[in-house]
Ligand SMILES: Nc1ncnc2c1ncn2[C@@H]1O[C@H](COP(=O)(O)OP(=O)(O)OP(=O)(O)O)[C@@H](O)[C@H]1O
């Protein structure tokens with residue numbers, strides 16, 4: 001199992017969420033973060049305005065997925081989150097040791 005953390009533009013979240021649901025991806029954690037990438041201090045667009053600030057609000061999506069679904073879900077996120085402008089975001093992938101569904105006690109990929 002893998003953890004995908006995608007940090008994307010706030011305004012692309014609805015698009016990404018719809019695309020993820022269409023690909024059968026249901027469970028997710030979503031939060032708002034402030035971050036920066038390579039263009040520290042360089043102007044970036046946010047909700048139609050140009051900002052020149054250190055940290056820019058972004059949406060952070062965390063998904064735990066089965067290994068076999070990883071590549072597809074990454075592609076879905078890239079295609080639905082991309083504008084082609086700087087600040088489109090990043091995807092981080094890491095291993096997940098165990099998942100347990102509390103209600104049933106199922107473990108591993110079945111619990112995802
Ligand atoms: N190395 C990193 N570690 C953790 N979070 C990061 C990292 N790089 C980017 N982020 C997060 O992702 C957000 C979007 O990053 P961003 O898309 O600007 O990356 P970038 O490397 O500058 O790429 P681009 O040149 O396309 O803008 C940042 O605001 C920050 O929240």
Ligand SMILES: [Mg+2]
Nearest residue numbers: 037038039087
């Ligand atoms: Mg950037």
